[in-house]
Amino acid sequence: MRVLIVFNHPYEMSFCNAILKAVKRGLDEGNHDIDLIHLDNDNFAPVMRGKDLQAFALARTDPERSQQLLDEQVLDYKQRIERADHIVFIFPIWWELMPALTKGFIDKLIFPGIAYDYNSKGTRMFSKLDKLKGVTMITTMNTPSIAYRLLFGNAIKKALLLGTFWKIGVKNRKWINLTYVKFTSDKKRSKWLANLESSFSAIR
Template identity: 65%
Template sequence: MNVLIVYNHPYEGSFCAAILAAVTKGLLSAGHEIDLMHLDADDFDPVMRSKDLRAFAMARNDPEAAFALLDPRVQAYRDRLQAAEHIVFVFPIWWELMPARMKGFVDKVIFPGIAYDYTEKGSTGMVSLLKRLKGVTVITTMNTPWCLYWLIFGNAIQRALMRGTFWKIGVKNRTWISLNNVKGQTQAKRQSWLTQIEGRMRGLPM
């Protein structure tokens, strides 16, 4: 299976980097093909600029002209995204939200004419253009305890990404692996998480 990994963390010594290594090891050991989008290494520009908003407005009626307005990095990502049979996102949660590059990826790449199109219902109805995509796995790290993230801060990732983005465009198989209170965990617990993640990736159906 062709698995696209979308990764966002600027520090090579981070726990997210260890997660990326575990994800990669598990997928390769099971015979999956990997395509890594490292948003930091790619110097991905997360900002929605005026030309991007113009393209967004044009996309319903003239998707090819809209696509031509987008920056070359987004254009290069389109075919890779549409070729994916599974997408794995790896990123930290900072101040209860995803980092800027990951939010920009959602804004600029999960885009009309690239990831979805509109139905006859207009802007409220969407249909996925990711015809090969079988599922999405999101792996996040945070230092906030799960109960606080859910009850006090409103669980923004679940609301905005899992439901507000991927459920909305019709991705049925959605999994979120949330690793919480990371700084407070022992090295043994962190290693246990990495082992579990490697196993989960190895177990993805072909």
């Protein structure tokens, strides 16, 4: 299986980086092909500019012109998500949402003509990612799980798993949310990492 990891955390000593290493170890053990997009190291430009919105507007009526307006980096990422059997997002939750680079990746790549298209009437989306079997989100935060669920409404689940990937027709969607990380013991963190390694070695 070809697994695309989309990673976003600027600090090399972060727990997200430990998660990335555990996921990669597991995928290696399972003999999966790994493609890593490190948004921070790539200096990804997340802001939607006028030409990006022009590309969005043209995607249905003039797809060739729409593609010509996209940045080279976005076109490179496009080819990589099209080859993926599974996409894994790894990022921290800051102020209840994803960091700017992850949001920009969603805005620029989960895009008409790239990740999805519309039916002839323009009333329904469908996925263009024919190889894609599933998407997994792995997130970290310092908020307790119950507070994130009850006070903030599981914002990541609603925005990404439902509002993005369910909407475009990706059937297999999973969210692994590691909470209260700053206050968690090293022993429990190690167990989390071991579980992730085991899970991704067996991913199908």
